[in-house]
Amino acid sequence: MRIATWNINSLRARMDRVLAFLERHDVDVLALQETKAKPQQLDLTALQEAGYEVAAHGLNQWNGVALISRVGLSDVRTELPALPLWPEDETGVVEARALGGLVGDGLRIWSLYIPNGRELDHPHYDYKLRWLEALRAEGARELAEDLSAKVALVGDFNVAPLDEDVWDMEFFDGKTHVSEPERAAFRAVVDAGYADVVRGDHPGPGVYTYWDYQQLRFPKRQGMRIDFVLGSPSVQSAVTGSFIDREERKGKGASDHAPVVVDLDL
């Protein structure tokens, strides 16, 4: 089974790229972030004609997530249990930052869009840390129940875990994505049993998944590694290969993120 994660920065603006990507790489399951669409705004005809089922979760113009699968899609959940909400919820509305489903032979995959954090002293920064802690707790609970559970936590984590995951640490001094609390929160998810299954075969420095649209960051190779596929032990041991599709960042109409692709022999 070939799974992938991609911050698409508007699914409606890039549906043609998604279809071409799925076909080009023979992808079975694709997790998307920043779909920037409510489910009812999406025209899924072409995806369905290509043999894919789709589940989408979105409430506003920036932080929607989706799962696309041609190997089954069931038990779809639109929120992680006990996930803290932003803004502090009075209406019952929750943010569309997580969407999980069962695909293939019992693999649970979560498409995750971790909060950006904005600034170190912004309320969203604390929200980001709480969100990651809730993800860790839920991930730990899942493995405490069944250590052999096949779980993949994939998506845009908005954290660069190592210094080598950004093009210039001095540039990021005092900024989010590289602060120690964010990195500790990311490591806690890993330590709960969810390993980065890509880094081993694609070590840095200079291996990125995101390049800002501004300042010619992509041609200048000034990027960040912030998109990850984290796998439970049974997923880790099933990995047969992986790659970051840097080509997808090229040309007119590219997302600012590249897809991350992982092959599994479950």
Add this chain to the structure above:
DNA sequence: ATGGTGGATTATCCA
């Protein structure tokens, strides 16, 4: 001097 891109939605917010 400096958000110099890009998307969604409409002059502003978000990343």
